[in-house]
Amino acid sequence: MSALPDPGATRAVLIGTSHYDHLERLPAVSNNLTALAAALAEPSSWGLPPEHCVTLSNPTSAEMTMAAVRAAAEQARDTVLIYFAGHGLVDPEGELYLAMPQSRQQRVETGLSYRWLRQALLTGRAERCVVVLDCCYSGLALGSMGGPVDLADQASVEGTFLLAAAAETRPALAPPGEPFTAFTGELLNTLQTGIPHGPELLEFGALYRHMRISLAAKGRPAPQARDRNTGAQLALGRNPAHLPATGSVPPADKNLASERSWPNPSGIRTVKGFFKALSDVRVTSGLTHQLVSQRSGGRVSAGTVSRLLNRESLPRAWQTTATYLSTCGVPDAQVAEWQAVWMRLLAQTAAEAAARPAVPRPSQEHNPTLMERWAGRLSRRNSRC
Structure with a gap:
C-alpha cells in the first residue's frame, strides 16, 4: 500500500x-x-x-x-x-x-x-x-x-x-x-x-x-x-494531477468513497504525523473547511475544523475528530483505526510526560511588608540603646 x-x-x-x-x-x-x-x-x-x-x-x-x-x-x-x-x-x-x-x-x-x-x-x-x-x-x-x-x-x-x-x-x-x-x-x-x-x-x-x-x-x-x-x-x-477540485463533494456511495487513497493511520508514529495525515484527509476529500461543516449538519463549525487541523497537542475527546473523518468520507472501519492510533498516541504522550524529570520550582523569597520593615528598624534601634 x-x-x-x-x-x-x-x-x-x-x-x-x-x-x-x-x-x-x-x-x-x-x-x-x-x-x-x-x-x-x-x-x-x-x-x-x-x-x-x-x-x-x-x-x-x-x-x-x-x-x-x-x-x-x-x-x-x-x-x-x-x-x-x-x-x-x-x-x-x-x-x-x-x-x-x-x-x-x-x-x-x-x-x-x-x-x-x-x-x-x-x-x-x-x-x-x-x-x-x-x-x-x-x-x-x-x-x-x-x-x-x-x-x-x-x-x-x-x-x-x-x-x-x-x-x-x-x-x-x-x-x-x-x-x-x-x-x-x-x-x-x-x-x-x-x-x-x-x-x-x-x-x-x-x-x-x-x-x-x-x-x-x-x-x-x-x-x-x-x-x-x-x-x-x-x-x-x-499527485496534483489527480487531486479532486477544491469544493467538490465526496461520493455518497460508501464503496466509491472507500476506493480513495485515504491516508493510512497505521503508518502514524508521532503527534505531528497524526495532524499531517488528518490534514491530508481533507485534501483527499476535496472539501473546504466550510463544506466539511455543512456536510456535518452543523456538528462541527468551519472554525472547529481549522482549530482541529492546526493543533499541536492531541484532543482529549474523540468525538470531533470522528465527526470530521466521517464527514470527509473516510470509511467507518478506517475511522476505528484512527481512533486506535489516537488512543495509542495519548498513552505514549502521557508516558513520555511521566518519564520526564520534574523541574524544581524556583524558591520564592519572602518580601517583607511595609509594617514588617518598620518593625525591623525599630528592633535594631532599640537594640542599640
Missing part, C-alpha cells in the same frame, strides 16, 4: 556541491537544494519541519557530511532520505565517490565514498531508506552483476529505494542557462504538476517510470532505479 511518511519520524539530508577548486562548477546545484528543501516542507509532500531537513551546500569535508547523515539515520524511525547533487567520480576500483569542493579525479580520499553513505544507512534505525543521486555515473550505486552488493540488497529495513540520475557509464546533465540540473528539474516539475492519469500518491516507483519517459523524450540521460520490498510504494507527495 502506498503511503506518505510520518514527518515527525522522518529525516532528510540534502547535500550539494556547486563550487569546485579542480572541477567544473555547477551553479544549478545550489538552486536544486533550495527548491527541494522547500518541496519537502510542503503539506502536499512530506511536510517536513525545518529541523528535520538538513541542507549541506558545499560541505567542507566528508567528515562533516557523514556526521549529518549518521545523525539523520539514527534519529529517523519512519524514513530517511539522502540526496546528493554535484559531480560523481569513479575511483581506480570502479566505485562511485561523491565530489566535495576540493575533490580531484581518481583521488577518492578527496571526496565522499558512496560506500560510507550506504553503511551509515544500514546501521541506522529508519524503517525505510531513500537515496537520490543527481550526479554522473550515479548508476554505480545500484550495483551490477558480479559487483559489490548494494544497499538495496543489504538493507535490513522495510523498504529501500535508490534513484540515480544516470547509468553507471553515463554522465548526468546540467543544461546551461537552466535553473536546475536536468534530473532534479524534472523531479521538481513532477512534484508541482503531477502525473496525468497517474496514481493519487506520487510513489517513487511511479515517479521513476514517469521521469524516465519524460527525460528520454527530451533527449536527456535516463534515470536508473532499484528498490527493495515496499520501497517503490513510498510516496514523495500527492
